[in-house]
Amino acid sequence: MKLAIISVTNKGALLAERLARQLAVPADVYAKSGRNPLNTEKEFASLSSLLDTIFSKYEGFIFVMATGIVVRVIAAHVRDKRFDPAVVVVDEGGQHAISLLSGHIGGANDLTRLVAAVAGATPVITTATDVASLPAADVLAVKLGLVIEPFACMKAINAAIVNGDPVTFYIDMSLANADTYIQQAEKLDVTLQRLNESALFEQSAAVLITDKQMVVASSQLFLRPKTLAVGIGCRKGTTREEIVTAITDACQKIGRSINSIAIIASTVVKQNEAGLLAAIKEFAVPHHFFANEHLEQCAIENSLDSSNFVKETIGVGNVCEAAALLAGQTKKLLLPKTKYPKVAIAVAEVKLP
Known part of the structure; x- marks a missing residue:
């Protein structure tokens, strides 16, 4: 977790610096200008301006200050619990650590417990399942x-x-x-x-x-669970919509959820293809562009069919199936090469540890 610890008083800066030293998490420390007794932290003049700049850059925040200040300063940035960072508030006396935002998905509840243990504070967690000690x-x-x-x-x-x-x-x-x-x-x-x-x-x-x-x-x-590796071959100029539609249909053909896609892969020849890059961004998963020689070797080892036309065009005769197998680190195809307008898709099952 990429963490920021922010304080607005001298006493708060001292606690922030101690938390940064003792937490087993890398952290950037920010202190209010003129209220930084150690002169080692990053300084800021305006808390709201600082948050405008850094709120999207960290996975978690520890604010050493009053809760009311934090509520007001983060209000304009809070959007969706799936994406909001963890926000924990600690009073400058180190008596209470409060899980304020994104307790479960963002990890604020766990961070609160960690901060409380380091600071010797009482953790304050109000999510209903935690209060009732129930699974969520x-x-x-x-x-x-x-x-x-x-x-x-x-x-x-x-x-x-x-x-x-x-x-x-x-x-x-x-x-x-x-x-x-x-x-x-x-x-x-x-x-x-x-x-x-x-x-x-x-x-x-x-x-x-x-x-x-x-x-x-x-x-x-x-x-x-993330179980699917998708291999893609596409023509130059293929749009994001065409690729997303093809991937979605390919997953439907094998009865799998698109949310189980773990990685999308293709040839290095397509690494700057705008439509493909946009589609990968939409699925928000890792991607890999394999060198043609690696794809060719995979095709030979797994007796994959080769297209002379594709080989003459981009230098390798099998892209989608070889890319899926390499990305999944497996030899098991769930969906062999399936053709769509301008797109070819193959799906492999990811090898799990």
């Missing part, structure tokens, strides 16, 4: 590295948990690392039951860990 779907998602789908359903699921309504957590046992998920969930006091699709229609609320597309009730939430 978004906490499980963060700890297991899963994508929440649809996000709008998460609030209803957590509300049901807090209200004592029955919510069952399921795991798709066909996932390569299902046992690991079960063990990690147990550490969070969550018991994962074997996914039984026929039983889902009897559940009023459920959380499902799977990469498969399923028809479920509106009150049921998917947590998507």
